[in-house]
Amino acid sequence: MNRRRVRELIEDIALERMEILFKLGIEAVKHGDYELARRYGELIRRISMRTRVKLPREMKRWVCKYCHIIMVPGFNARVRTRRDGRALRVVTKCLSCGWIHRYQFVVKKGHGEAQGSPGKVEKRESSEQS
Numbered sequence: 001m002n003r004r005r006v007r008e009l010i011e012d013i014a015l016e017r018m019e020i021l022f023k024l025g026i027e028a029v030k031h032g033d034y035e036l037a038r039r040y041g042e043l044i045r046r047i048s049m050r051t052r053v054k055l056p057r058e059m060k061r062w063v064c065k066y067c068h069i070i071m072v073p074g075f076n077a078r079v080r081t082r083r084d085g086r087a088l089r090v091v092t093k094c095l096s097c098g099w100i101h102r103y104q105f106v107v108k109k110g111h112g113e114a115q116g117s118p119g120k121v122e123k124r125e126s127s128e129q130s
């Protein structure tokens with residue numbers, strides 16, 4: 001096996017594990033076990049760091065950057081969206097620690113597809129209106 005193949009395998013396994021932990025985390029939140037959900041979130045981060053496999057964007061959005069808990073809207077996270085011209089602003093708030101995550105999407109013409117813009121996405125602000 002060459003190195004590239006090994007790397008691919010590591011990425012596959014890491015992604016698979018992160019996905020499993022993520023789903024377990026969501027279940028834990030739904031059962032009200034937030035401590036467990038945080039442990040899963042920490043494990044996901046650890047796998048990502050150790051293997052240097054980036055968390056898929058869809059998943060990263062739901063792992064609190066501050067307390068590492070898995071966030072589930074309606075349970076331990078609040079989500080707000082606001083349309084601002086062609087941009088869609090999404091604000092998620094971790095109800096466990098109060099951290100506010102911001103994302104901005106630019107809505108493409110023609111498609112209903114949205115593209116996230118990395119960069120200034122996370123910021124802590126407690127003065128935010130609710």
Ligand SMILES: [Zn+2]
Nearest residue numbers: 064067094097
């Ligand atoms: Zn949090």
